[in-house]
Amino acid sequence: MKIVALRALGFDVKKADVAELLVQHGEEHAERLDFQTFRKLVAEMLLSRSLVDEHRRAFQLFDVMDQGAIDFVTLKRVVRSLNLDIPDEELKDMIHEFGKDGLIREEQWLAIMNAD
Structure with a gap:
């Protein structure tokens, strides 16, 4: 237990x-x-725990498919599961602003989370 x-x-x-x-x-x-x-x-x-450890843990919670990246479909699924009302266009904008090739990888996530 x-x-x-x-x-x-x-x-x-x-x-x-x-x-x-x-x-x-x-x-x-x-x-x-x-x-x-x-x-x-x-x-x-x-x-x-360090702050970086916490940010990695948060990334893993979003990376529900364990693919090492967060894509639009995954982000939308997480947003829906949290009962948040964020339009698809905003989610797509997030992915394209912070990610490459339509994906946010862990190193990009950490850069976002550690930005001042």
Whole structure:
């Protein structure tokens, strides 16, 4: 259950990672974690993430087809799933302004997200 909860929060962890975290916090033999300990673990993990890591994670959420790029169809699908009302022309403009060949790749996404 610990690994499922951490993955649901966006952490790409393996069982060994979770076991190491538990050892670091003196919980290696715990059948269940209390909420305070779990909260402390998650807070530490969140603080250890960099802004670039967060931007990559956001890109992966948009790249639902795992193609390494966001195209118009994918962007439209994500916008629709978020119940946003953005006209197709605006979405196409976003893709063409920030992407090449009708695609926004991860490096372009990171440049957009890190722009001042």
